[in-house]
Amino acid sequence: MKNPDEVEIISIFQSRFGQKSSFVPEDLEILAMANRNFAVKSDMLVQSTDVPTGMKLHQVARKSMVSCVSDFACKGVKPRYATISLAIPQGFTRKMINDLADGFAQASREFDVKIVGGDVNKGKEIVIDVSMFGIGTGKITTKGRGKKRVMFIITSGPFGYSSSGLKIILGNIKAEPKFVKKCKKSVFLPTPRLEFGLRAARYFSSSMDSSDGLSTTLNDMSRLSKKRFVIDAVPTGKDVETFAEKKRMSLTDLVFCGGEEYEIVATVPAKKIQAVRRLAKRLDVPLFEIGRVTSGKNVSLRDGERETPLKRCGWVHLRS
Incomplete structure (x- = not known):
């Protein structure tokens, strides 16, 4: 019997927490307290799985905050406060600590999120756990079922640059310098669509952050809404298409x-x-x-008259 992956581990935990435990992994939790909707998100960054070669410490710190901000953005909720807990390896210098602090400070200013506390411990590698908090003042977009009406599926930007960047970095793959720079920026300095999310969420019938991969996000949304998602346009740029063609890579894999x-x-x-x-x-x-x-279930990719299933193929921790 294979060991459980991330999804299975969370399911096991949920089953132990009682019937009223209905949180969805990798998403924002909305808690009704004192006649207000409180939004809470926790996300963990681990050096060995989340930090590619060449990423600077201030970028690592900023990215740990980005992961939470992105989930707030897709729900149209303004993040206000954060706590940060860190595991720091033995031998970290004052300069290295200052670099981490600079990254947290940059993110705090950039997203207007006040860091109010946390914890520091010793570990074998860098681990950063961020918890973020906000208050939902209006409609909070869910992943619930929609009514029977015409519904568009949108994304707030292109896909394929981060996956191309990781292949360039980890596989030492050569490409046009301008494209390499663009892809590395996507990996090292990701930018969540906070302002767009805060202002556009009132128009959404459902929404999710895409950090686990576009195919995973679409399949989760399809499952939760009990609707069929038909994808007829690939959200990417011509330079990603050219990169995939020249390197004989699957464009579908890079994007989804x-x-x-x-x-x-x-x-x-x-x-x-x-x-x-x-x-x-x-x-x-x-x-x-x-x-x-549309009515039905699952996700399909349409190319002209031909349709093929689009299976989950994003990142899952501990999947063998």
Whole structure:
């Protein structure tokens, strides 16, 4: 019998917490307290699995905050406070600690999130656990079922740059310098769509952060909404297509199976899509309309008259 992966481990924990435990892994938790909706998110960064070669310590610290901010963004909730717990290896110098502190400070300013506490311990490698908190003042977008109406599927940006970047970094693959720089920036300095999410969420019928991979996100949304997602446009750039063709890589894998893209994936009713388009243009967000929601189940990729199933293929910790 194989050992459980991340998804199975969370399911086991949920079963022990009682019938009222219904949290969804890798998403924002909304807690009703004192007649207010409190939003909570925790995310852990581990050096050996989350930090590629060449990433600087201030970038590592910032990325640990980005992971939480992205989940707030897709739900249209402003993150306000954060606590940070760290495991630091023996031998870390004062300069290294200062570099981490600079990254946390940069993220705090960039996303207007106040760091209010945490913990420090010794470990064999860098581990950063961030917990973030906010208050939902309006409609909080869920992943629930939608009504029977025409629904667009959108993403807040292109996919394929992070996965291309990881292949370039880890596999020492050569490519055009401009493309390499763009991909490495996507890996080292990911930027969540916080302002767009805060202003666009009221138009969404459902939404998720895409950091575990686009195919995983789409399949989760399809399952939770009990609807079929038909994808007829691949959200990427011409340079990713050229890279895939030259290196004889699967474009579908680069775009749908990568992960580490902190984009918003959402469904939008047809009567609200024009408002989302205008907002994206105003905020200079590269909106991609990638498909439609229909009756049925699962996710399929349509190319002309041909349709193929789009299976989950994103990142899952501990999967053998």
